[in-house]
Amino acid sequence: MSTIPLSEPRSRWWHSRAVRRFARHRLALIGVVMITALTLACVAGPWLLPYDQLYIDLRARFAPPMTGQHYLGTDPLGRDIAARLLMAGRTSLLVGVCAMVLSTLLGAFVGVVAGYRGGWVGASLMRMVDAFLAFPSIFLVLALAALLKPSPTMITIIIALTSWMEVARIVEAEVRSLREREFVQAGRMLGLSRSHIMFREILPNAMGPIIVAATLTVARAILLEAYVSFLGYGIQPPLPSWGNMLNGAQQYLASAPWLAIVPGITITMAVTSFNFIGDGLRDALDVRSGPG
Amino acid sequence: MLVFLLNRLWQSVILLLIVSIIGFTILNLMPGGPLAQFALDPGMTQADMDRLAEQMGLNRPLPVQYFDWLMRMLQGDWGTSFRDGVPVLDVIGRHLFATLLLMGSSTVIAIAIGTWIGIRGATHRYSMFDYSATVGAMVALSIPTFWFGLVGIYVFSLRLGWVPAGNMYTIGDGSVLNYLHHLILPSIVLSLVNVAVWSRYMRSATLDVINQDFVKTARAKGLTERRVLMKHVVGNALLPMITLAGMQLPSILGGALVTETVFTWPGMGRLFLDSLGYSDYPVVMGILMFSAFLTVLGNLIADVVIAMVDPRIRLG
Amino acid sequence: ATPPETPTGRIIVGLSQEPTNFNPLMVKIEVDDGVHFSMFDALFRVMPDGEIVPNLASEVPSQANGGISEDGLEWRVKLRDDVTWHDGAPFTAEDVKYTLDLIVNPDFRSWRTAGHSLLREVTVVSPTEVTWRMEKPFSPYLSFLTETFMVPKHILGAEADPNTAAFNQAPVGTGAFKWDNRIAGDHISLVANPDYFGEGPYIEQLIFKYIPDVTVLYTQFKSGDVDLLGRMYITPDNYAEAQTLAGKVIKLEPATSVETIYLNLERPVFKELAVREAVYAAIDKASIIDALYYGLPDSVETFMPRTSAYLHPDLPQHEFSLERANQLLDEAGWVPGSDGIREKDGVRLSFVNSTTSGNHLREQLQQFVQQTLREAGIEMTIENYPAAVIWGEFWTQSQFDSVVVGITYLIGSDPDVTNRFHSGAIIAQGGRGSNNAQYKNARVDELLDEGSASFDPERRREIYLEVQELIRADLPFLPLFSDNSIRAWKEGIEGVVHNGNTRTETWNAGQWYWAS
Amino acid sequence: MPDQGAQPLQTADPAAPQPVLSVRDLTVSLPDGMERAHAVQGISFDLLPGQILCIIGESGSGKSVTAHAVMGLLPPSIKVTEGAIRMGGTDILAAGAETLRDLRGRKMAMIFQDPLSALNPLMTVGAQIAEVMMAHGVGTPGSRRARALELLDEVGLPDPPLMYRQYPFRLSGGQRQRVMIAMALALETSILIADEPTTALDVTTQAQILKLIRDIQARKGMSVMFITHDFGVVAEIADSVVVMEKGHIVEQGSADTVLRTPAHPYTKRLIAAVPHLTGTDRAHPAAAPAKAEPLLRVEGLVKTYRSGSKLLGTERVVKAVDGVSFDLWPGRTLGVVGESGSGKSSLGRLLVKLMDSDSGSILFEGSDIAALKEDRFRALRPKIQMIFQDPFASLNPRSTIGHILTVGPVAHGVPYAKARASAQDLLTMVGLDAGAFGRYPHEFSGGQRQRVGIARALMFQPKLLVADEAVSALDVSIQAQILELLDKIQRETGVGMIFITHDLRVASQICDEIAVMQRGKIVESGPPSQIFLNPHSAYTRELVAAIPGEQPGS
Numbered sequence A: 001m002s003t004i005p006l007s008e009p010r011s012r013w014w015h016s017r018a019v020r021r022f023a024r025h026r027l028a029l030i031g032v033v034m035i036t037a038l039t040l041a042c043v044a045g046p047w048l049l050p051y052d053q054l055y056i057d058l059r060a061r062f063a064p065p066m067t068g069q070h071y072l073g074t075d076p077l078g079r080d081i082a083a084r085l086l087m088a089g090r091t092s093l094l095v096g097v098c099a100m101v102l103s104t105l106l107g108a109f110v111g112v113v114a115g116y117r118g119g120w121v122g123a124s125l126m127r128m129v130d131a132f133l134a135f136p137s138i139f140l141v142l143a144l145a146a147l148l149k150p151s152p153t154m155i156t157i158i159i160a161l162t163s164w165m166e167v168a169r170i171v172e173a174e175v176r177s178l179r180e181r182e183f184v185q186a187g188r189m190l191g192l193s194r195s196h197i198m199f200r201e202i203l204p205n206a207m208g209p210i211i212v213a214a215t216l217t218v219a220r221a222i223l224l225e226a227y228v229s230f231l232g233y234g235i236q237p238p239l240p241s242w243g244n245m246l247n248g249a250q251q252y253l254a255s256a257p258w259l260a261i262v263p264g265i266t267i268t269m270a271v272t273s274f275n276f277i278g279d280g281l282r283d284a285l286d287v288r289s290g291p292g
Numbered sequence B: 001m002l003v004f005l006l007n008r009l010w011q012s013v014i015l016l017l018i019v020s021i022i023g024f025t026i027l028n029l030m031p032g033g034p035l036a037q038f039a040l041d042p043g044m045t046q047a048d049m050d051r052l053a054e055q056m057g058l059n060r061p062l063p064v065q066y067f068d069w070l071m072r073m074l075q076g077d078w079g080t081s082f083r084d085g086v087p088v089l090d091v092i093g094r095h096l097f098a099t100l101l102l103m104g105s106s107t108v109i110a111i112a113i114g115t116w117i118g119i120r121g122a123t124h125r126y127s128m129f130d131y132s133a134t135v136g137a138m139v140a141l142s143i144p145t146f147w148f149g150l151v152g153i154y155v156f157s158l159r160l161g162w163v164p165a166g167n168m169y170t171i172g173d174g175s176v177l178n179y180l181h182h183l184i185l186p187s188i189v190l191s192l193v194n195v196a197v198w199s200r201y202m203r204s205a206t207l208d209v210i211n212q213d214f215v216k217t218a219r220a221k222g223l224t225e226r227r228v229l230m231k232h233v234v235g236n237a238l239l240p241m242i243t244l245a246g247m248q249l250p251s252i253l254g255g256a257l258v259t260e261t262v263f264t265w266p267g268m269g270r271l272f273l274d275s276l277g278y279s280d281y282p283v284v285m286g287i288l289m290f291s292a293f294l295t296v297l298g299n300l301i302a303d304v305v306i307a308m309v310d311p312r313i314r315l316g
Numbered sequence C: 001a002t003p004p005e006t007p008t009g010r011i012i013v014g015l016s017q018e019p020t021n022f023n024p025l026m027v028k029i030e031v032d033d034g035v036h037f038s039m040f041d042a043l044f045r046v047m048p049d050g051e052i053v054p055n056l057a058s059e060v061p062s063q064a065n066g067g068i069s070e071d072g073l074e075w076r077v078k079l080r081d082d083v084t085w086h087d088g089a090p091f092t093a094e095d096v097k098y099t100l101d102l103i104v105n106p107d108f109r110s111w112r113t114a115g116h117s118l119l120r121e122v123t124v125v126s127p128t129e130v131t132w133r134m135e136k137p138f139s140p141y142l143s144f145l146t147e148t149f150m151v152p153k154h155i156l157g158a159e160a161d162p163n164t165a166a167f168n169q170a171p172v173g174t175g176a177f178k179w180d181n182r183i184a185g186d187h188i189s190l191v192a193n194p195d196y197f198g199e200g201p202y203i204e205q206l207i208f209k210y211i212p213d214v215t216v217l218y219t220q221f222k223s224g225d226v227d228l229l230g231r232m233y234i235t236p237d238n239y240a241e242a243q244t245l246a247g248k249v250i251k252l253e254p255a256t257s258v259e260t261i262y263l264n265l266e267r268p269v270f271k272e273l274a275v276r277e278a279v280y281a282a283i284d285k286a287s288i289i290d291a292l293y294y295g296l297p298d299s300v301e302t303f304m305p306r307t308s309a310y311l312h313p314d315l316p317q318h319e320f321s322l323e324r325a326n327q328l329l330d331e332a333g334w335v336p337g338s339d340g341i342r343e344k345d346g347v348r349l350s351f352v353n354s355t356t357s358g359n360h361l362r363e364q365l366q367q368f369v370q371q372t373l374r375e376a377g378i379e380m381t382i383e384n385y386p387a388a389v390i391w392g393e394f395w396t397q398s399q400f401d402s403v404v405v406g407i408t409y410l411i412g413s414d415p416d417v418t419n420r421f422h423s424g425a426i427i428a429q430g431g432r433g434s435n436n437a438q439y440k441n442a443r444v445d446e447l448l449d450e451g452s453a454s455f456d457p458e459r460r461r462e463i464y465l466e467v468q469e470l471i472r473a474d475l476p477f478l479p480l481f482s483d484n485s486i487r488a489w490k491e492g493i494e495g496v497v498h499n500g501n502t503r504t505e506t507w508n509a510g511q512w513y514w515a516s
Numbered sequence D: 001m002p003d004q005g006a007q008p009l010q011t012a013d014p015a016a017p018q019p020v021l022s023v024r025d026l027t028v029s030l031p032d033g034m035e036r037a038h039a040v041q042g043i044s045f046d047l048l049p050g051q052i053l054c055i056i057g058e059s060g061s062g063k064s065v066t067a068h069a070v071m072g073l074l075p076p077s078i079k080v081t082e083g084a085i086r087m088g089g090t091d092i093l094a095a096g097a098e099t100l101r102d103l104r105g106r107k108m109a110m111i112f113q114d115p116l117s118a119l120n121p122l123m124t125v126g127a128q129i130a131e132v133m134m135a136h137g138v139g140t141p142g143s144r145r146a147r148a149l150e151l152l153d154e155v156g157l158p159d160p161p162l163m164y165r166q167y168p169f170r171l172s173g174g175q176r177q178r179v180m181i182a183m184a185l186a187l188e189t190s191i192l193i194a195d196e197p198t199t200a201l202d203v204t205t206q207a208q209i210l211k212l213i214r215d216i217q218a219r220k221g222m223s224v225m226f227i228t229h230d231f232g233v234v235a236e237i238a239d240s241v242v243v244m245e246k247g248h249i250v251e252q253g254s255a256d257t258v259l260r261t262p263a264h265p266y267t268k269r270l271i272a273a274v275p276h277l278t279g280t281d282r283a284h285p286a287a288a289p290a291k292a293e294p295l296l297r298v299e300g301l302v303k304t305y306r307s308g309s310k311l312l313g314t315e316r317v318v319k320a321v322d323g324v325s326f327d328l329w330p331g332r333t334l335g336v337v338g339e340s341g342s343g344k345s346s347l348g349r350l351l352v353k354l355m356d357s358d359s360g361s362i363l364f365e366g367s368d369i370a371a372l373k374e375d376r377f378r379a380l381r382p383k384i385q386m387i388f389q390d391p392f393a394s395l396n397p398r399s400t401i402g403h404i405l406t407v408g409p410v411a412h413g414v415p416y417a418k419a420r421a422s423a424q425d426l427l428t429m430v431g432l433d434a435g436a437f438g439r440y441p442h443e444f445s446g447g448q449r450q451r452v453g454i455a456r457a458l459m460f461q462p463k464l465l466v467a468d469e470a471v472s473a474l475d476v477s478i479q480a481q482i483l484e485l486l487d488k489i490q491r492e493t494g495v496g497m498i499f500i501t502h503d504l505r506v507a508s509q510i511c512d513e514i515a516v517m518q519r520g521k522i523v524e525s526g527p528p529s530q531i532f533l534n535p536h537s538a539y540t541r542e543l544v545a546a547i548p549g550e551q552p553g554s
C-alpha cells in the first residue's frame, strides 16, 4: 500500500497523470520539439544568417535555393528568403498563437457559460454569437481593420474576434448535454459554485472540440493575417510574415516556385506541430483512451 | 417547442435589428464610400461628387439614412444597387444559384469525406492512415485555397486538359453536363479546407465516444463493427457536428469567396466583396440581412435537430 | 486578311472589373466604357493619333469651317442623316439636345459635367443640325464630346426617372453592337447590329467576361477561355512567358497614365524644393524599370502622355545620384541625426508613402525606394491601404504624405490640365478639382486659364510646353515612368488598334474580325 | 498464491458433461500504479451446461474483469497476460474479431454491472433491445418489436409500449438494470454472464427476474455465470460457487458445500458477515435528547415527470413523488424501501435539491428549503449530502478520485492539505487503498466506485445524509464495514440519514424507522419491528415475503 506524504501541499501539476501521459505521447513530443526549434530559429536565427532580411539586392533577385549563401534562395527584390522566413516567423507565430489563445478562451468561456446557464443569460450570449456569425467574416475583418489602427496586436485581436464563434457554439451544445449528467449534479450537491462547476468540472469534458478548434485557429490566424495585410490593414512592407510571403509568391507560381514552397512548408510544419501537440493534449486528458 | 420557437422568433427579430444597425453604422464609418471609385477620374470635379452625394442621399445624417432604409425594408423594399441600378433582391437572386451549386456540392463532399476520414482516423488511431489524414488536413489548412485553385488549374486544366480552367459554364452551352464538368475542380478545391475541418472535429468527437461503456454494450450484443461504429459511436459523435453543419448555412454567402475568384464563379462571395469594394450600401445591407437570416435559421435548425437527436437536451 | 461579308464568330474580352453601368451618361468607371463604345456613338471620334473625326456628326466644327464662332462661344454641329437606333427609329438632332440637356439635369446621376455645364441654349435647328452657346470659351469641350454618347430621346425620354429606367438594363444605342443579355457577375453579351451606319461589325457576338483576378485572367487567356485581354492586361512579370505562348499575339502599347510618387506639398518636408529634388535624385529609376518592371516602361519627366502631340521632348533628364541628393540636402541645412536620418529645425526628414495595398509591383517599388532613400538620410515608411480607403478622403482631401499612383492627366486627347495643377483645384483648400498635391504656381494658373480658352493649336502648344517645364522644375510629383501595357489576343483576331485617347481597348470593336 | 481450494474440480468421471466455458490459469494484468499488478491471477473454473455458477467475492476482487475477459471486451488498458478461455471449441483469447462478434449476443450475453453508462443515451430502450435480435438477423422489425415488448413485460417493467420509447436517463436505476437484463435475455443465449444484475432491484422484482432466468435455463439449458454478493441469491439459485479475493479464487465447489462448510477463512468471514433480518428496533444507548424540532420535516412533497409529446402520443406522465410527508430527527435513520421505480431516488434528489419539487415543503432545521434559490442554498449544501445510486455516472470521468473528494471541502474554504488528509482517511475507512487518490473513476470496480461516492458524501460532516442504494454493490463484509462506519459517524455527529435501499435485511439492521414506497406514495411507515413482523399493508407483506433465502423473524 503506497502512502502519499501528507506534507506535500498539493500534488504538483507536473506530477499529474495527464502530464505524464503527455510526456509519453510521441507525436506530442515531436510537435513540441518542432515548435520549439522553429521558435528558437525565429528568435535567434536572423542573427546567425549572413544576410539581413531587409537588404535588397536587385542583382540577386530570384536566386533559387542553395545559391551561394542564400540557402533558401531570394525573393523578387533579391532579399534572402531564409532571413525573411525567420523574421516572418516571429510575427506569424505570435499572431497565430495569441489569436488562438484569445479566441479559444473567449469561445470556450461564452460557450460554457451559455450552455450551462441557459435561460436568458444563455440566450443573450448565443444571440451575440449569432450576431457575430451573421456578418460574413470578410466583413468583420474589413470593418474592424478599417476602424482600428493596424498593428500586430490589433490583427491578433481582429482575428480572435472573428474566429471565436465556432468554438462557442460547439462548446455550448456540448455543455448543454453535459450539464444534465449526474456528475454535474454531484458537483452541485457538493455546493460548488457555478463557475467552479462550469470551468473545473464540465470544461475538461468538452476539451476535445476545444482543442481541435484551437489548432484550426492557429492555421487560420496565420493565413488570415496575410489576408488582412494584403488588404493593407496588417503588417506593412517591408516587414515579412509567412502569410504575406506566400501571398506575394502568387505571381511566380511557375517561374520561382520556391517562393511559395518555402513559406508553405513552414506554415504547414508549424500548424502540424500545433496539431500534434493538440492531439497529445487530447489524449493526455482523455483518461480512458489508453494506458495510464 | 412552440414556446421555444416563439422565444427564438422574437430574439431573432431583435438580432436582425441589431445586426442591421451595426452593419449600417460600420458600413458608413468605413473609409471610402460609394464615390471613392471616381476619385482618380480626371474629369470628375468636386462639384460632380457633391451632386452625386446629394442625389444618392449620402449627405443626410446617418440615422435618417438608416430609418429610411429600415422603413423601406419593412415594406419589403430592399432598395436598388448603386452600381447597376438593379433591385437588391434581384442582384442577390442572380448570384445565389451559382453559390448554392458550388457550396452545396462542396459541402456535401466535405461532410461525407471529412466525416469518413475522421471516423476512420479515430478507429485506426496512429495508423498510417491516421498520420496521413492528419498531415493532409494540416496541409489543406496551411495552404491558402487560392494556391490550391491555381495549382489545380495549372495541373488539371492547362497541363492535362481534363477540366476547364474556370467559369461556371461555357458561354453558349447551358447543358447540365457542361455545368457539372465545370463544377468538378472548384468544388473539390473548395471542399479541401472543410474536409480538413470536419475530419479533425469528427476524429476528436469519435475518440470521445469510442471508449464509453455503451459502446462495449453494443459490442457485447454482437453487432458488426460497422454498426457499432455507425449507430452507437457516430450517432453520439455527430452531436457537435450538427452544430458545425448549422453554421455552414450562412457561410454560403462568404465562404466560397476565394474559390469564386480563382474559378471566376459568379457567386455571392464575389458579389459581396465587389459590393463592399464599391461601397454599394444597398446590396451590402441586403446581403448582411440575408446572411443574418441564414445564421438564425441555420442555428435554429441545428438546435432543433440536436434536441431531437439528444433527448437529454431540452429546448429552451 | 479581309473582313468577312457577314458578321461571323465571337470574341470574348476578359476584364478584371465588371461593367455594371450601361447608361453611358450615368456615373461610370473606365471598364464601363468598353460596352458603351461598342453600343453607342458620340458626335465625334478621337483617333489613336489624337485627330478628332466625325462620327454621328457629319463634320468636326472648328473656327476655320465656321462650326465654332471666332469668340469660341457659338457652336454648330451638323449630323448624319442615315443613322438609326437599334430599334429602327431614326437618330435626329432631338436626341442630341435631349442628351446634352439630360447631362446637366440636376436630378440625373450623370457622369462628368465639366464643359457640359457651360452650355446654354441648345437648339434643334433641323433634324440634322443642332446649335448651342457656351458661357465662356472652352476648347477642351470638343475632346469631351468624343466621350459623350448619344442616348435615344424616344426611349429614355419616355421613362419617368432616367436614373432607374429599364433602358439602363437593356440599353438601345446606335453603335455596331446591340444588347443581348447580361449574366450579373459573369458576363455581358452583345450581338452584331447589321444596320450599323459605319464600318463593321464583322463579328457576330462580343462578350465581356468578368474575371476578377489578374492572375486568373491571364490563366484563362492561356487556356483559351478568353480571346482578348482587357484592362490590367498581362502583368510585367508574365511578359517573358507570355511571349512564348503559341497562337497568341502579345504587343506592347504605351499607356497614357504616368506612374509617379505624388507628394503633398503642404507637408513641411515637401515644402522645400531642395528636398523634392533630393528625393527625386535618390530614386534609382533605371533599376526600378529594368529589374522590377522587366524593362517594359519608359522613363518620363512629365505628365503628358508619350503619344500626345503636346509632349515636351526636351525636359531635363533625371539622373540617379546619391551624391547629388546628399549634396542638395547638406546645402539646404538638413544634417544627419544620430540614427542617420537627417533633421532640420527639429523636423525629421521622414515621410510616409502609401499606395493601394496588394499591388505587389508597387510594393516592391516602395521597398526599393525606401532602401535607397535611407542611404541619403531620408526615412520613408510604408503604410498602404485598400483602394476604397486610399482613394477616398485620404486622397481627395490631401491627407497623405506621398503616394505611389498612376494618373492619366488628360481627358481624351486635349492637353488641358487645369483640374490637376490649377491652384483653384485644391479641394483641401476649398477648391474644385483634383489638385491633390496642393500645387500652387501663379504662372501655371495663368497659362492654364489661357490654354483652355484658346482654340489656336499653335498657341496652345506653346502654353502646354511651358506648363510642363514649370512643373518639371517644381516637382509637385516625382515622375517615374509611363508603362507600356502588354496587350494580348488570340492569333487570328484582326483590327485591334490601340487608342491611348480612349479608356478602353474595345473602342473600335466594330472593326474587329476573325481572319479566316 | 492460489491455494488448494482454488483448483477447479477435476472431474475424473468421463461421462461428466463437457464445460461450455472453461477458464484456465487466467491472468489479467493491470496498468502500473494500481493497487495490485493483476486484476486476476491464475484463476481457473468451468461452467457446465445448464448450470448456474455464482461468483462471489470481495469488491474489487476481479469478478467483472473476469466476466469482461470472457466476453473479449476488456478495456484497452487491461491485458490478458496468461491463460486460456475456451468456449465450446473456440479459444476466446485467440479468436478473431468476426468470430467473437458472432458469439456475442448469439452464444453468450452479458448483463453489465453499471446499467446507466452501459446504455446508449441517444437510443430508446426498446430499440436497444430490438437491436440485439437485428444484429443476428433474427426476425423482422415487427417481430423484433413484439419480442422486445414481451421482454420488457417479462422483466416486470410497467406499460411496455410506453417503456419501449423511453430513453435510459428517464428510467430509475432498477428499471435501467431490467432493460439491460431484457437485452441480454433477448436471444436466450447458451451462456449468460450476469454481473450483479439485481443490485438495484427490490426483492419482489428480483424474485421475478431470478425466476425468469431459471425458466430460460430450464427451457434452453442455458448456463449462467452469476456474479453477486447477495448470499440469499446464491443460496437460491447457485449450482456451484466460486469465491474470489484479491484476484484469486480462494475456494470453489458446489453451492451446498461452499455455503454450508466453507473451507477458506475468507469465505467463512464472508458468510459470517451476511446480514440477517432482525425485526428488532435499533437501540439508542443514551436515549437521544428528544429535541423538540426534527432535523427534517417533509410535507406533501410532489414531483411529476412529464416527457414526450402529447401531439405525437408519446407523452409520459409519472407521479414519481406523490404527497410524501415524514419527519427525521437528528441521529436517526429513516429507511426508504419499496418497489423499483417507486420514486425513492426522486425523493432523494428532491431532498438535496438537485431537482425542484412541484409542491410541498422541506423544512430543514426549521426553515423551508424547498423554495430557496440555488445561490442562497449553496451555503447549506455541505450540511446536506447524498450518495448517488449510480456510482459511475456521478463521478466526473476526467477527475481523479483525489480531486473528486477534495473539491467540495476546498471550495468551502477547507485548506487543501487538510481536505487531502481527511480524504485519505476516509478512503482507508471505506476500504480503499490510499493510492486510489490519483486514479480515475473508470479504473475502479463497481463497488470501489460506490465507496468513492460514500467517501465523497462524508467529506463534509453533513447534518443530513441521503444514501441512495449506498451499499448495494458491496460484498457483505465490506458492506458490514461501511454500515458500521455510517453507524459510528451517526453516533459521533448526529447525522440524520435517509437510507434508500431494496435490501430489507440491511434496512432492518440500521434503520430507526422504515418507510415503504409504492408508486410515489409512502404506503406504510414504522419501526422495523412493525414492518417486518407486523406489516399493515399488503404491499409490505408481499415485499417481506419475497426476501430471498430467508424468512422474517427466523
Ligand SMILES: Nc1ncnc2c1ncn2[C@@H]1O[C@H](COP(=O)(O)OP(=O)(O)OP(=O)(O)O)[C@@H](O)[C@H]1O
Residues within 6 Å of the ligand: D030, D031, D034, D035, D039, D058, D059, D060, D061, D062, D063, D064, D065, D066, D075, D077, D078, D113, D442, D443, D444, D445, D446, D447, D448, D473, D475
Ligand atoms: N480500467 C481499469 N484500470 C485499472 N484498474 C482497473 C480497471 N478496471 C478494474 N480495475 C481494477 O481491477 C480490479 C478488479 O476489478 P473488477 O471490476 O473486476 O472488480 P469486481 O470484482 O467486479 O468488484 P465489484 O464487486 O466492486 O464490482 C480492481 O482492483 C480494480 O480497481
Ligand SMILES: Nc1ncnc2c1ncn2[C@@H]1O[C@H](COP(=O)(O)OP(=O)(O)OP(=O)(O)O)[C@@H](O)[C@H]1O
Residues within 6 Å of the ligand: D169, D170, D171, D172, D173, D174, D175, D200, D201, D202, D305, D306, D307, D318, D320, D339, D340, D341, D342, D343, D344, D345, D346, D347, D389
Ligand atoms: N428524468 C426522468 N424523466 C422522466 N421520468 C423519470 C425520470 N427519472 C425517473 N423517472 C421515472 O420516475 C419514476 C421514479 O423513479 P426513481 O428513480 O425515483 O425510482 P426509484 O424508486 O429510485 O427506483 P429504483 O429502485 O429502480 O432506483 C420511475 O418510474 C422512473 O421511470
Ligand SMILES: [Mg+2]
Residues within 6 Å of the ligand: D063, D064, D065, D113, D195, D445, D446, D447
Ligand atoms: Mg464488478
Ligand SMILES: [Mg+2]
Residues within 6 Å of the ligand: D172, D173, D174, D344, D345, D346, D389, D468
Ligand atoms: Mg433509484
